[in-house]
Amino acid sequence: MLLVRGGTVVTAEWSRRADVLCDDAGRIAAVGPALDVPVGCDVLDAGGLLVMPGGIDPHTHMEMPFMGSVSSDDFQTGTAAGVAGGTTTIIDFVIPDPGTSLLGAWKDWRAKAEKAVSDYSFHVAVTHWDQRVHDEMGILTRDCGVNSFKHFMAYKGALMVDDGVLLRSIGRALELGALCNVHAENGDAVAYLQQDLLARGVTGPAAHPRSRPPAVEGEAAQRVIAIAGLLGAPVYIVHVSTEEAAAAIAAARARGQRVYGEVLAQHLVIDDGVYADPDWLGAARHVMSPPFRPKHHQNALWAGLASGQLQTTATDHCCFCAGQKQQGRDDFTQIPNGTPGIEDRMSVLWHHGVRTGRLTPEEFVAVTSANAAKIFNIHPRKGTVTPGADADLVLWDADSSRTVSAATHHQNVDYNVYEGMTLTGLARHTISGGRVVWSDGDLRTVRGAGRYVERPCFAPD
Amino acid sequence: MLLVRGGTVVTAEWSRRADVLCDDAGRIAAVGPALDVPVGCDVLDAGGLLVMPGGIDPHTHMEMPFMGSVSSDDFQTGTAAGVAGGTTTIIDFVIPDPGTSLLGAWKDWRAKAEKAVSDYSFHVAVTHWDQRVHDEMGILTRDCGVNSFKHFMAYKGALMVDDGVLLRSIGRALELGALCNVHAENGDAVAYLQQDLLARGVTGPAAHPRSRPPAVEGEAAQRVIAIAGLLGAPVYIVHVSTEEAAAAIAAARARGQRVYGEVLAQHLVIDDGVYADPDWLGAARHVMSPPFRPKHHQNALWAGLASGQLQTTATDHCCFCAGQKQQGRDDFTQIPNGTPGIEDRMSVLWHHGVRTGRLTPEEFVAVTSANAAKIFNIHPRKGTVTPGADADLVLWDADSSRTVSAATHHQNVDYNVYEGMTLTGLARHTISGGRVVWSDGDLRTVRGAGRYVERPCFAPD
Amino acid sequence: MLLVRGGTVVTAEWSRRADVLCDDAGRIAAVGPALDVPVGCDVLDAGGLLVMPGGIDPHTHMEMPFMGSVSSDDFQTGTAAGVAGGTTTIIDFVIPDPGTSLLGAWKDWRAKAEKAVSDYSFHVAVTHWDQRVHDEMGILTRDCGVNSFKHFMAYKGALMVDDGVLLRSIGRALELGALCNVHAENGDAVAYLQQDLLARGVTGPAAHPRSRPPAVEGEAAQRVIAIAGLLGAPVYIVHVSTEEAAAAIAAARARGQRVYGEVLAQHLVIDDGVYADPDWLGAARHVMSPPFRPKHHQNALWAGLASGQLQTTATDHCCFCAGQKQQGRDDFTQIPNGTPGIEDRMSVLWHHGVRTGRLTPEEFVAVTSANAAKIFNIHPRKGTVTPGADADLVLWDADSSRTVSAATHHQNVDYNVYEGMTLTGLARHTISGGRVVWSDGDLRTVRGAGRYVERPCFAPD
Amino acid sequence: MLLVRGGTVVTAEWSRRADVLCDDAGRIAAVGPALDVPVGCDVLDAGGLLVMPGGIDPHTHMEMPFMGSVSSDDFQTGTAAGVAGGTTTIIDFVIPDPGTSLLGAWKDWRAKAEKAVSDYSFHVAVTHWDQRVHDEMGILTRDCGVNSFKHFMAYKGALMVDDGVLLRSIGRALELGALCNVHAENGDAVAYLQQDLLARGVTGPAAHPRSRPPAVEGEAAQRVIAIAGLLGAPVYIVHVSTEEAAAAIAAARARGQRVYGEVLAQHLVIDDGVYADPDWLGAARHVMSPPFRPKHHQNALWAGLASGQLQTTATDHCCFCAGQKQQGRDDFTQIPNGTPGIEDRMSVLWHHGVRTGRLTPEEFVAVTSANAAKIFNIHPRKGTVTPGADADLVLWDADSSRTVSAATHHQNVDYNVYEGMTLTGLARHTISGGRVVWSDGDLRTVRGAGRYVERPCFAPD
Numbered sequence A, B, C, D: 001m002l003l004v005r006g007g008t009v010v011t012a013e014w015s016r017r018a019d020v021l022c023d024d025a026g027r028i029a030a031v032g033p034a035l036d037v038p039v040g041c042d043v044l045d046a047g048g049l050l051v052m053p054g055g056i057d058p059h060t061h062m063e064m065p066f067m068g069s070v071s072s073d074d075f076q077t078g079t080a081a082g083v084a085g086g087t088t089t090i091i092d093f094v095i096p097d098p099g100t101s102l103l104g105a106w107k108d109w110r111a112k113a114e115k116a117v118s119d120y121s122f123h124v125a126v127t128h129w130d131q132r133v134h135d136e137m138g139i140l141t142r143d144c145g146v147n148s149f150k151h152f153m154a155y156k157g158a159l160m161v162d163d164g165v166l167l168r169s170i171g172r173a174l175e176l177g178a179l180c181n182v183h184a185e186n187g188d189a190v191a192y193l194q195q196d197l198l199a200r201g202v203t204g205p206a207a208h209p210r211s212r213p214p215a216v217e218g219e220a221a222q223r224v225i226a227i228a229g230l231l232g233a234p235v236y237i238v239h240v241s242t243e244e245a246a247a248a249i250a251a252a253r254a255r256g257q258r259v260y261g262e263v264l265a266q267h268l269v270i271d272d273g274v275y276a277d278p279d280w281l282g283a284a285r286h287v288m289s290p291p292f293r294p295k296h297h298q299n300a301l302w303a304g305l306a307s308g309q310l311q312t313t314a315t316d317h318c319c320f321c322a323g324q325k326q327q328g329r330d331d332f333t334q335i336p337n338g339t340p341g342i343e344d345r346m347s348v349l350w351h352h353g354v355r356t357g358r359l360t361p362e363e364f365v366a367v368t369s370a371n372a373a374k375i376f377n378i379h380p381r382k383g384t385v386t387p388g389a390d391a392d393l394v395l396w397d398a399d400s401s402r403t404v405s406a407a408t409h410h411q412n413v414d415y416n417v418y419e420g421m422t423l424t425g426l427a428r429h430t431i432s433g434g435r436v437v438w439s440d441g442d443l444r445t446v447r448g449a450g451r452y453v454e455r456p457c458f459a460p461d
């Protein structure tokens, strides 16, 4: 047993002074002022700290095979980096090759994830459509604790699905009470623009954002919202990076449609200036999709989070080292897409969000854990501080600062997009399943201690 | 002590089976499954019921002098009708005559409210501007538990203030950490249209909505949002009744502005067809401002509540009996404005909101109590079910129905705008300050048992 | 030679009393007050009449093979019906079967059109993509007088093209200085909804609008605007029928994009009530795509025309008689899509547009001829009244009325969607190429008198 | 008589090679290819030039008493500068002091304008409301050739009118068939912000834009559009400078409302960087209202002109020399508001509009003359090239360049906001009333040669 004593508990609803008692089953046993210390109970001093739900990163890609490489953070190193930053749960993506079994892929990912040091769950991608996909969606939701399916409107010739597949999959998910996620970029347009740029000899990483301008995302967001609207189905749009997509979501919600939007911490603070880096690798390391955007888009993302029109923050954590990025040296379309981010998300949100007055501490909890827990139906097990919930906590030091560097981070990758950024607000201690796994800079994780989190479906429509 | 046993607790965040123990100080002592029954503790069986925070109606006018009359529900009868419907807290309006002391008016209202049977609080209206108003805003916030000020952009020649007063008052409130409320209708336009209609001999109640078309509200909402935006101040718009105003609020929020919108239960389900009633009194009884609207506006209001762009529901409860309405027999501008509503708000929201799938039970709690508590800074004392909070609860029977009628309601007024409407979802028991005040149709209120709720300011800007 | 004497000339720019002299080459020789009568010149009295440019219908389908039928008005009967209503130029569509030669199809359509009684031109549809299409687009623009290409985003499995083809074709057109037209409906969604309805046994014509709801059009309009925007190309959206599509066009124009929108006269005044007709044939006769819409969409279309955000009016004239419509008796997806309209377009626009105050007479000319002439680059040859222009005129009787009926119309089809509608404003005389072809109810057309109108490209980008 | 030979005539509708014959009454006698040269007729060679309608500047302030000064260009020097730039008609403003006679002021301005060298007309401002204003609006429209009235929503304590006056005046104008113009800025907000800045010791010209941020204009535009919409009246918003106001206009037009917007050439190309000038006078010379804006607003203005949502370009030409500007040395609110601009408007529009591809030559004519002529009801007398029209022409050299400088301009003021800007496209010759008044850099104006242009009302509603 562990008593977190003397802190200020912050949930998405309120803040107040309270102790938190964690039982030996890894759950919260009590929350209240001045709790008694049970016999044999460890005590962790939270004086001056905020006691918040551990972060949930609903969008990561650990050891994912992609574009001929495998992302360099595996489930152990990636989740360890997460707890160092205050994140205690990830929802990663099972991505079957088109034509293959969803269930088979899910089993593969389950096996890879056994070594995780904190809890994890899975979205499963639908990358083609046939009767088996239809049936396996049923099995996954009924037997495997999967309540969300992912779709790519981009990556033509690889993961991309057309509107017909979207309609079938969203329709099927609605029937099952599951939620569909979408990567919204128009893959036909991306492919056309990529070919056009290459044909004109434009091959460097600066071409990457030119091949995926904001309208490419805005269009796809509009489209999938319209498609979901036709079916009366909810839809969750991952990594919203443009004011166009944010506006499309807000407009749909104003019509009464249930649409959710996720923002990556990276997009909130980094703009497309990075692609002007004369150093090839410097620019290539920022190649991700959607790309970094002109600065004015950031205000729409922050406003979306503050107003509740965008609900979650994530990282799309997907690491590739210098040698991997090099495979696109002569052709930007071959640069593995992705950036690291899981370790710094919460500090970025606190520093640039709470300290600037854009978000209250309660809203910080909402967008870093509570809303993801609600949307993906693991609330109140995750995302709040209440008796019965999992004892996943971060003890937040709102006033201390650290400077980000690849030299000191715990992510298994050789750079950090926030390199040199000084952030105020950091995870002083992190608790996962009732155990302290990060304390004052000391990682105390256990390989395989993380559990698979089953997520039940919503009542079907 | 009172143990509410066997129900399903529903807050704005989650629902789960739990007992709730209320202590003798009128607070919640514990929330959890299978709580022990303390010695001497009463037990109330909540089996099959939802245990939710008592409703907060943030907009009522009890015994208000207005247009030469006084609204017929006083603080006792009005709050009693509230508890019969599940509402346990009201925020009423202190409305000083232009030129008079805010503090004096606040004292008057405090005195009138002594007889309330459940808790109450006050917004204070600013109806003119001078140094004393400036100073008394300071006193009210510091010493009197007032954190919100009300402004009328309509009622020209009476309560209306111009943009200069709005700027000064909103600026002053920002300095104090208080929130400004606004009745948003363009009073110049209303006066012009009223005169024009009267000049053309159009004197009946059907002229009322013609003198206050949707654009009159949309314009004023836009304007006050722009004014608050200039100052960087939050603003709360009462009784949003049009898609124009709802869109203005959503657009401001998408730019990152803190704007809140309140919806009246009446506007959600009643449309402007009521003014076509050939019976003068039938139509006159629906004269309120803003008026009832063409039906298509209702979707924007529901969608606003579901998407979180509109946050609260209220009633603008303001009762006038037939004799009072008659004073406008020859001139619709003399009909006292107002409709009753406090008793039925929660059932209307449940029946038309939750049962139709527009709102989840958690969202129902958000819009009937939790959001108002947060916005007006009495959360978590009010608006949730948690240890330490006031023991204001409604035990909700989600499946039973009742048919609304003035013959049976508890409001002190001779009609009901929902007359004959059968609503599923009703308050089976209501608890205020730990005491059962309504039980199975039996009112058990005590005159004067309600307490004045002080609301502290937010940290000033 | 022909002198039109004593009328009021109305162009898109101005109205004034003037005579118009037409020379023997079929051109306007002079416009001015009190012109002298040359020797041997015929005189047509235009006293009390408006002398306007003959109408241009930029969207017709004469004798088109479609859905297993051929539309019943051929180029002779269809253009004759046009002149009876004041329309003297049509732009029809060459629609090659997917995979076949554009040039070959263009030659086929040229041959069919030889019998036209008034002038005609052609858009050519791109229904697939390969090198030959690319090359033939060059030939058509250079040698054949074609400056516009049509694309279908609907009719999956038949005419529909995907976004990749749209990008290639719009890019190619931009290079050539040609303009792309688009039928904007999401064909994947239509196919999905059709199958879903049929699978549920919903087979009648009332299912038609349910398979193509407004969002299906709004989405596609958004998408093609985004695609054209990526390329910096203009785009023309045919038959805009919804406020969603109209709003998408207006928004794009407000960003500086060159987007044009066309409205069908039918959509301006007929709503989706027609599908509730218990008579199968009555409903089936209104099956066209996009379908008739709920009434509130009409205001957006009228406002678009009045504000200049939508520029042209057309008819999508495509006639199928009862026997042809019957082929979809058991399956609404097999009903040939299309309605007649060419004969009544101008009267509908005058009666419902000018007489209601929505449009001025000058705006009437703009939306019935001048704007189409400008957009498709045949201005000032067509679409205005000026020396040198083709002598295509309608002498409009603004005050006389007629009642529409299939019994009396000149269209070769057995019904009229305006049956029984009394319209004020009619073509008293129509002049095509300097010859009177319609006079006081008397058709004086000559088979084959119509000329093919070559349209040069714009300067390429 | 004067024959303009060999040029390309460009109107808002089309361009073509044509000669233009001007008669001795100052009107256009003929337009056509290869016109005969009448005996005794002067010939002006227009080879290589565009022959366009002389510019109309619908917003100037010559010798206006304002803020304790009088603007330095009088009707002679100001109109002379106009013809040097290709502008041959101005519509200036009669601005009565509040409380005084409109008719009296109109007579004063008529007298001042007698010395104008080219044609002029007047809007009359309504700066208060009483029965005499009501009556004199009737007289002015019936007897004085005035069809437009101006209103200031800003300049509190001076020219500003409240919403009640706006309603009365717009309502009265509607009754008369006149059009209302509005300077849209919220004067209460400006006054509040000015006082706040001054109170904080911020007194320099950089405070000017801070006292009138974009929302101040956007709000007022929204408001007056709503007010006009209540009455069903058209409205014309002068000097639209923000995307907020442009969006409000576009939205109103999309609802079917007749709203017009004017853009100043200055706002199209100069941004708010000018207020950062460390030289006090340099910044003070740019003090005008609305102020220069952040650069991104310019795109909305250009797009508005290109799409037809904004219709006219003007200058608000209002000159104050250094000594006059100095009166606000210690208090930015005392700097006379205004900038010069009449001489360079057309070159600015051509260089930055036509040469960049934003506008076609025909659209250039539309926004520099034709649209103003139509909106203010002097078309086709002004704003086109057609027999019977006034012979006001500019012979435009589209390829030559000049560099703007106060040292060489003809405006009677000691600076130029475009100082040093090289513009391609200039007035080679200007013809006013059939006489050459500007030729190859040579001003040939005659004091008093300008005529007062009466503008008839539209048919009243």
Ligand SMILES: [Zn+2]
Binding pocket: A183, A238, A239, A289, A290, A316
């Ligand atoms: Zn992605």
Ligand SMILES: [Zn+2]
Binding pocket: A059, A061, A316
């Ligand atoms: Zn991803």
Ligand SMILES: [Zn+2]
Binding pocket: B183, B238, B239, B289, B290, B316
């Ligand atoms: Zn009110």
Ligand SMILES: [Zn+2]
Binding pocket: B059, B061, B316
């Ligand atoms: Zn009220």
Ligand SMILES: [Zn+2]
Binding pocket: C183, C238, C239, C289, C290, C316
């Ligand atoms: Zn079509």
Ligand SMILES: [Zn+2]
Binding pocket: C059, C061, C316
């Ligand atoms: Zn068609």
Ligand SMILES: [Zn+2]
Binding pocket: D183, D238, D239, D289, D290, D316
């Ligand atoms: Zn002005």
Ligand SMILES: [Zn+2]
Binding pocket: D059, D061, D316
């Ligand atoms: Zn001005």
